Amino acid sequence: xxxxxxxxxxxxxxxxxxxxxxxxxxxxxxxxxxxxxxxxxxxxxxxxxxxxxxxxxxxxxxxxxxxxxxxxxxxxxxxxxxxxxxxxxxxxxxxxxxxxxxxxxxxxxxxxxxxxxxxxxxxxxxxxxxxxxxxxxxxxxxxxxxxxxxxxxxxxxxxxxxxxxxxxxxxxxxxxxxxxxxxxxxxxxxxxxxxxxxxxxxxxxxxxxxxxxxxxxxxxxxxxxxxxxxxxxxxxxxxxxxxxxxxxxxxxxxxxxxxxxxxxxxxxxxxxxxxxxxxxxxxxxxxxxxxxxxxxxxxxxxxxxxxxxxxxxxxxxxxxxxxxxxxxxxxxxxxxxxxxxxxxxxxxxxx
Amino acid sequence: xxxxxxxxxxxxxxxxxxxxxxxxxxxxxxxxxxxxxxxxxxxxxxxxxxxxxxxxxxxxxxxxxxxxxxxxxxxxxxxxxxxxxxxxxxxxxxxxxxxxxxxxxxxxxxxxxxxxxxxxxxxxxxxxxxxxxxxxxxxxxxxxxxxxxxxxxxxxxxxxxxxxxxxxxxxxxxxxxxxxxxxxxxxxxxxxxxxxxxxxxxxxxxxxxxxxxxxxxxxxxxxxxxxxxxxxxxxxxxxxxxxxxxxxxxxxxxxxxxxxxxxxxxxxxxxxxxxxxxxxxxxxxxxxxxxxxxxxxxxxxxxxxxxxxxxxxxxxxxxxxxxxxxxxxxxxxxxxxxxxxxxxxxxxxxxxxxxxxxxxxxxxxxxxxxxxxxxxxxxxxxxxxxxxxxxxxxxxxxxxxxxxxxxxxxxxxxxxxxxxxxxxxxxxxxxxxxxxxxxxxxxxxxxxxxxxxxxxxxxxxxxxxxxxxxxxxxxxxxxxxxxxxxxxxxxxxxxxx
Numbered sequence: 001x002x003x004x005x006x007x008x009x010x011x012x013x014x015x016x017x018x019x020x021x022x023x024x025x026x027x028x029x030x031x032x033x034x035x036x037x038x039x040x041x042x043x044x045x046x047x048x049x050x051x052x053x054x055x056x057x058x059x060x061x062x063x064x065x066x067x068x069x070x071x072x073x074x075x076x077x078x079x080x081x082x083x084x085x086x087x088x089x090x091x092x093x094x095x096x097x098x099x100x101x102x103x104x105x106x107x108x109x110x111x112x113x114x115x116x117x118x119x120x121x122x123x124x125x126x127x128x129x130x131x132x133x134x135x136x137x138x139x140x141x142x143x144x145x146x147x148x149x150x151x152x153x154x155x156x157x158x159x160x161x162x163x164x165x166x167x168x169x170x171x172x173x174x175x176x177x178x179x180x181x182x183x184x185x186x187x188x189x190x191x192x193x194x195x196x197x198x199x200x201x202x203x204x205x206x207x208x209x210x211x212x213x214x215x216x217x218x219x220x221x222x223x224x225x226x227x228x229x230x231x232x233x234x235x236x237x238x239x240x241x242x243x244x245x246x247x248x249x250x251x252x253x254x255x256x257x258x259x260x261x262x263x264x265x266x267x268x269x270x271x272x273x274x275x276x277x278x279x280x281x282x283x284x285x286x287x288x289x290x291x292x293x294x295x296x297x298x299x300x301x302x303x304x305x306x307x308x309x310x311x312x313x314x315x316x317x318x319x320x321x322x323x324x325x326x327x328x329x330x331x332x333x334x335x336x337x338x339x340x341x342x343x344x345x346x347x348x349x350x351x
Numbered sequence: 352x353x354x355x356x357x358x359x360x361x362x363x364x365x366x367x368x369x370x371x372x373x374x375x376x377x378x379x380x381x382x383x384x385x386x387x388x389x390x391x392x393x394x395x396x397x398x399x400x401x402x403x404x405x406x407x408x409x410x411x412x413x414x415x416x417x418x419x420x421x422x423x424x425x426x427x428x429x430x431x432x433x434x435x436x437x438x439x440x441x442x443x444x445x446x447x448x449x450x451x452x453x454x455x456x457x458x459x460x461x462x463x464x465x466x467x468x469x470x471x472x473x474x475x476x477x478x479x480x481x482x483x484x485x486x487x488x489x490x491x492x493x494x495x496x497x498x499x500x501x502x503x504x505x506x507x508x509x510x511x512x513x514x515x516x517x518x519x520x521x522x523x524x525x526x527x528x529x530x531x532x533x534x535x536x537x538x539x540x541x542x543x544x545x546x547x548x549x550x551x552x553x554x555x556x557x558x559x560x561x562x563x564x565x566x567x568x569x570x571x572x573x574x575x576x577x578x579x580x581x582x583x584x585x586x587x588x589x590x591x592x593x594x595x596x597x598x599x600x601x602x603x604x605x606x607x608x609x610x611x612x613x614x615x616x617x618x619x620x621x622x623x624x625x626x627x628x629x630x631x632x633x634x635x636x637x638x639x640x641x642x643x644x645x646x647x648x649x650x651x652x653x654x655x656x657x658x659x660x661x662x663x664x665x666x667x668x669x670x671x672x673x674x675x676x677x678x679x680x681x682x683x684x685x686x687x688x689x690x691x692x693x694x695x696x697x698x699x700x701x702x703x704x705x706x707x708x709x710x711x712x713x714x715x716x717x718x719x720x721x722x723x724x725x726x727x728x729x730x731x732x733x734x735x736x737x738x739x740x741x742x743x744x745x746x747x748x749x750x751x752x753x754x755x756x757x758x759x760x761x762x763x764x765x766x767x768x769x770x771x772x773x774x775x776x777x778x779x780x781x782x783x784x785x786x787x788x789x790x791x792x793x794x795x796x797x798x799x800x801x802x803x804x805x806x807x808x809x810x811x812x813x814x815x816x817x818x819x820x821x822x823x824x825x826x827x828x829x830x831x832x833x834x835x836x837x838x839x840x841x842x843x844x845x846x847x848x
Binding site: 043049050051069070071072073074076077080081083084085086088089090176177178210211212216225238241242243345350 | 385446450531532534536544546547552630694697698701702705706709712713788791792796797799803804807808810813814815816
């Protein structure tokens, strides 16, 4: 009576095996199967999402003939993997979501300095002083708000105002997000540790609406469940794309803190080249491509981030980067995260 | 020995890394009020979810196996199906359906609804397989139905009960998806947050070592609660189906309860996914991409299940055929890494692969090894359970007739254990399909699976693009789930109808 089950198991295993073998066969064909000697191939670790990066990599391969083997994971896990691999890493380049992760890998001495012709294309603000990494796109911290719940006139002029009583229970925050940490570090750099501590304590005491990431905060502000939230500007573009509309047509609006306020920090996504690939012309071609007009335009249109190379048009629905009054924070300082993390942990905003 | 070595790779890695941190750092990281709260909350959640799963699992198993419930087979499949739903999908669905769905109780609810099949399946199989004679004796001696159930039936199915409960408790310790989405601070969430906050490997790994200690605590508890020698498996030629309880007026309320349970554990997720798919403008990649991801999911999970079963077989047979303190120890060691988050397992195998097994690094085999380290207990439990029901007297008879041990293994033990092996393989296969963090770290470069595609799309809010992958993941997972349900014997029609 229980004969059916094993039979079914055998059938399943057989069919899956067949499928699996075909899949494996397929994989080795587009892998190193063919003429490995004259095929140009580089390995890129990407802390950025595959759905954003892959179309661009395909374009790059089409133009240059260089095949990119890309590995995708969250930026923090990817940095962890690189640090664990050390000198034996198969990676040639690391394309990371934020400057802090690049700084952490650079600190272990795993990146080679990039040639001047590459770093020279990017304003000093958006690259490593040591030339070990270079920014590819920029993003601003913003306050997203729902105009039905908060009239434009009542928006705060400084992020520090959010600790005031009128914002009690109204502010969405994602304290585990790397961008939030960069923002806190920026406050430490700009105003000192005491002030950062004060802000975190103030936020915590003001019953913040803590979320797991920027996306959920934006969704709730847009639907009217939340009044305001601290996020990155490009999330608005992502949500608009998913809803099949433009950023301007969404209910949620962006507020850029004026006058160089810490709340308007501009951070970058960037790339570093590992030491073993320092001399590789293919890898340099790749980094140059990321800074090319083509790729910069792609980022502005598809990911709604700011291009960092001058001349490229800004994304839709936001003021151009040059008009933002960004705080004077050196992104190189963002790798000094230990103090920030201790502050965030002590604040009780995270587990 | 090899088997246990695989399971211990992550633990050794943790030990080395933690020791590197130095005592001062360890003390600074661990001896805090925060860690004490985390430990309490994590254990509390594990206890609550385990209790919930026991109630739901035993309750639905009893209704399905031992009563005259209408549409019993359909309900059996519905009760097993939540196993096919990854907790991160379920939590996400609940969160986007209910405002303010977060915190300890929310996490407990989602985890209970997703994990109760771990109890339902073995208990249903045990209820179906036990000899009704004892219960009949108890009833004839004047015990009430309820006292018979608690005093006789529950005792008979005890190994299934504790085995399932153990899997649930350990799963709760390792879960990240659900707790992070509904924001409950458990150890695993703290470990992930430590990674995200400044890429703090040391802090994260020191915290993980506490998780290993909590696992030991739970394992010790379970071992202590075991009673040896009491097995009542029925070994006769013709199996007797236990008499079914007539539900009478309770029939429809019972049906209603099971329907409600299915609605909560499956319906919410299904409705929410459909809603996202219809609303969103993003679209998944070409069908070729979806098919490739599906092929990879299947082949990687198959490799993982095959390797895990290969490693689990000797350990499972040993613990069934030669029980003793040393076997118990080996068996328990296999559980140690089961409660570690996939991220930690992933990093430990990255380190192992890079330093000791470089040719395997970023190949299917290292990932399969990672799956084995994570899911070995699922397989060992299944093999041991099946081997225990194959009477060792048969082995002895074969041996006494002059057959060598290998011949006995091949001709007697393995055929008798085969259904159990099949069930274990199906369970491991299913769990491999859903696994994400270790898969991301260990997969061959360029290999996408259904789980990684799902992740990649949800991180950029492209929910409509993600939905087909989620749906496919659930549908494909339901095949092994169906096999598991069939294995319990509930689905077979009685010969004497």
